[in-house]
Amino acid sequence: MIISSATDYREAARRRLPPFLFQYIDGGSYAEQTMRRNISDLADIALRQRILKNVSALNTGTELFGRKLNIPAALAPVGLTGMYARRGEVQAARAAARKGIPFTLSTVSVCPIEEVQGRSPVPIWFQLYVLKDRGFMKNALERAKAAGITTLVFTVDMPTPGARYRDAHSGMSGPNAAIRRYVQAMTHPIWAWDVGVRGRPHDLGNISRYRGNPTKLEDYIGWLANNFDPSISWKDLEWIRDYWDGPMVIKGILDPKDAKDAVRFGADGIVVSNHGGRQLDGVLSSARALPPIAEAVKGELKILADSGIRSGLDIARMVAMGADAVLLGRAFVYALAAGGQKGVENLLDIMEKELRVAMTLTGASAISDLTSESLARLAPEFG
Numbered sequence: 001m002i003i004s005s006a007t008d009y010r011e012a013a014r015r016r017l018p019p020f021l022f023q024y025i026d027g028g029s030y031a032e033q034t035m036r037r038n039i040s041d042l043a044d045i046a047l048r049q050r051i052l053k054n055v056s057a058l059n060t061g062t063e064l065f066g067r068k069l070n071i072p073a074a075l076a077p078v079g080l081t082g083m084y085a086r087r088g089e090v091q092a093a094r095a096a097a098r099k100g101i102p103f104t105l106s107t108v109s110v111c112p113i114e115e116v117q118g119r120s121p122v123p124i125w126f127q128l129y130v131l132k133d134r135g136f137m138k139n140a141l142e143r144a145k146a147a148g149i150t151t152l153v154f155t156v157d158m159p160t161p162g163a164r165y166r167d168a169h170s171g172m173s174g175p176n177a178a179i180r181r182y183v184q185a186m187t188h189p190i191w192a193w194d195v196g197v198r199g200r201p202h203d204l205g206n207i208s209r210y211r212g213n214p215t216k217l218e219d220y221i222g223w224l225a226n227n228f229d230p231s232i233s234w235k236d237l238e239w240i241r242d243y244w245d246g247p248m249v250i251k252g253i254l255d256p257k258d259a260k261d262a263v264r265f266g267a268d269g270i271v272v273s274n275h276g277g278r279q280l281d282g283v284l285s286s287a288r289a290l291p292p293i294a295e296a297v298k299g300e301l302k303i304l305a306d307s308g309i310r311s312g313l314d315i316a317r318m319v320a321m322g323a324d325a326v327l328l329g330r331a332f333v334y335a336l337a338a339g340g341q342k343g344v345e346n347l348l349d350i351m352e353k354e355l356r357v358a359m360t361l362t363g364a365s366a367i368s369d370l371t372s373e374s375l376a377r378l379a380p381e382f383g
């Protein structure tokens with residue numbers, strides 16, 4: 001099929017993957033209102049066209065935590081990425097490195113830290129969840145450090161998982177899930193051979209290494225449900241800040257008050273995020289949450305934003321609203337599922353071109369030129 005955008009990659013991923021995996025990626029929590037608004041609210045942000053500004057020396061590059069990025073983006077942590085493409089985390093990390101942006105490895109990845117970092121030419125970022133088993137957290141941090149990782153993304157919006165109705169229907173969970181997954185795999189032979197057979201082992205690499213025995217996909221949902229920790233507070237994070245000497249980014253902030261707490265805590269960055277609409281349905285879209293947060297803490301730490309970003313135009317919108325950079329979630333996962341490392345590289349090329357067009361036509365020569373001045377003020381009735 002012809003691929004010219006992240007939307008095309010979504011369709012290509014839908015065809016390639018067994019439904020239980022496609023629906024797991026594509027879905028959100030409850031009625032999926034927030035997930036839809038992430039996209040529609042972002043699309044409603046009007047860019048301000050400016051002309052004849054001589055943007056011939058256009059530069060999409062920026063700097064984040066001491067590293068130069070080719071575009072103001074990084075790949076978001078996404079669990080089970082090694083189920084969407086063969087050793088998917090390795091492929092995505094290599095694509096990100098080639099395109100000059102960071103890759104973030106999820107706690108619940110298929111490939112363990114050592115495998116991904118060992119096959120990436122540059123340091124990756126590591127994402128950690130707050131889990132009841134503090135021994136696991138400590139072990140993961142030690143291994144990340146030993147592997148040479150310096151940037152830690154700490155996800156705090158999952159003290160308990162939100163319900164995802166699609167998973168029960170698709171075979172990800174629910175009755176006869178294992179049999180249904182098997183039948184789906186058999187009817188998606190390209191995936192079955194490439195990932196199902198050649199992409200083994202299919203366990204949660206980081207957790208298996210810690211526990212000393214494989215943690216299978218079947219254990220995944222149960223393990224997560226039993227291990228998220230609702231008792232967590234800022235105080236509990238202090239040992240991590242003391243332990244981790246590199247940049248620490250808090251992911252899952254939607255409120256200016258929490259952003260200020262993150263500054264007080266000493267975080268180097270935050271990610272304005274509702275987890276792609278996969279946690280509390282009904283909360284603000286990131287596009288709406290970002291501007292007041294930027295007003296509260298801009299310049300005091302780095303502001304990243306995700307949820308709903310599907311194009312280079314969306315990157316320009318988020319930056320113009322105050323983000324220093326964005327995280328790409330589903331967009332890169334669809335490309336990875338459809339085309340592996342090459343697919344992600346191609347998606348990043350597409351997004352860079354889109355960003356260039358957005359900058360050219362808003363009269364921005366550098367990322368720092370994308371400001372609130374790059375947005376059109378709408379009459380209140382368009383609100």
Ligand SMILES: Cc1cc2nc3c(=O)[nH]c(=O)nc-3n(C[C@H](O)[C@H](O)[C@H](O)COP(=O)(O)O)c2cc1C
Nearest residue numbers: 025076077078079106155275276307308309329330
């Ligand atoms: C399939 C899937 C798995 C995810 N797993 C994680 C995870 O393990 N850790 C985490 O911090 N965020 C996780 N996220 C959230 C992403 O990091 C990111 O916040 C979200 O995908 C952004 O929304 P978008 O996909 O609409 O762009 C996951 C998202 C998806 C779609």
